[in-house]
Amino acid sequence: MKQSLLFVPTLRDMPKEAEVISHKILLKGGYIKQSAAGVYSYLPLGYKIIKKIENIIREELDAIGCSELLMPALQSKDLWVESGRWEAYGKELMRLEDRHERAFCLGPTHEEVITSIVRDFINSYKKLPVALYQIQTKFRDEFRPRFGLMRGREFIMKDLYTFHATEEDLDGWYLKVRQAYQNILDRMDLHYRIVSADSGNIGGSSSEEFMILCDIGEDTIVYSDESEFASNSELHNLSVGDPSPDGKGHILQAKGIEAGHIFKLGTKYSVPMKANFIDKDGLTKPIIMGCYGMGISRLLMAVLEQHYKDEKALWPQEIRPFDIHILPLDKEQTANYAIALDVYDKLTKAGYDCLFDDRQESPGVKFKDADLVGIRNRIVVGRRAGEGIFEFKDIKDDTVKEMTFDEIMAMNFKL
């Protein structure tokens, strides 16, 4: 990709709206643009990373047997009345009317819709389990949107719903999804902790949250220094130094960003919405459900909170927007530019996704923008290019090596 063709509107000054580092980098680097409080556009660079995050999630969920679908964001009031949440959900639900004064909401979550789909198609234990997920824009009318993508009123989320004939089957699937979530977060190089949580508006018997550890997190987690005990502080009123409830060790605290939340819903939705099936014994029973959310746009910020240096992005390899960033430094685009173009062509043919800075900008501008784009592997085509020497910079290790073209081609930039 030629950088002149990629719309990356980097900023020289920091927009005043940003308070936290990840938000600052996203705005300054031209990854996102604010449209209203808690409402953002994902610009090409930011959206490219979003798509990489989405694909990691798709790979891990498909691997355990989930199927992707897409449900409507616009949902009729009737379904929400059935589940009882038209009243219960409160002001956070974005409500609207069509021209015939029929009431709708913009979906903050999709238990109602998915349950209405499954109940019409699944009526036998023989067709269970079912695991369906979507990646979609969600709407929640937050009292106070904050920290950019951290708490938005419109945001991208992956939501998975599973349907089972027995509690045991739900338990098994819950653990499978739990492991898939760990794989997903591990692949994004995130430090996190799984904590027990309040199931809140979604409901159900038990739930766990995947907390990305960092100081700007809105949740406080309490955990034991000697055992696996970890919980959202809203469940346990514990202070640092208190004995752990499981009797092992003492309590420590940390701040976390809730990146994922998994629930055993049981029959909370299937009973009121009459999602039943006929079991082996011929009896009609409510389908047992699980639901599993993961905040994708929130992850974009959370990753950055854990991967930056001096207001520069350091994207983990699996979600980097490009494999290699090539910077020809001669502004007049003469001899060195031609050499750089050749390097670009050969690396692209070798299967790498390269970003080539073909803009007629000064070296300083190119370096600054490259730091904001945050691609780990950088090839600078500079004053020694004529003699076949290129500069390879590893942003993560902050090391610079002079290399020949053959040495560069011998490297594996996918790692």
Next chain:
RNA sequence: CGGGAAAUAGCUCAGCUUGGUAGAGCGCUUGGUUUGGGACCAAGAUGUCGCAGGUUCGAAUCCUGUUUUCCCGACCA
């Protein structure tokens, strides 16, 4: 929803106290010089001063209302 701050050029901001032709830096356009970490010189273009009322001969500036944005709290998968 309580408390605080803010809204002036694409971005960051000054001007407001004490009313009198709309400003700076960066960015943008043109020409020239530069060329390894946001270069330099010169010449340009760019505004419903958030919106609506009011006071006044005259309002970015004073008064009232209102909208929007940010922060703290409360609230919240």
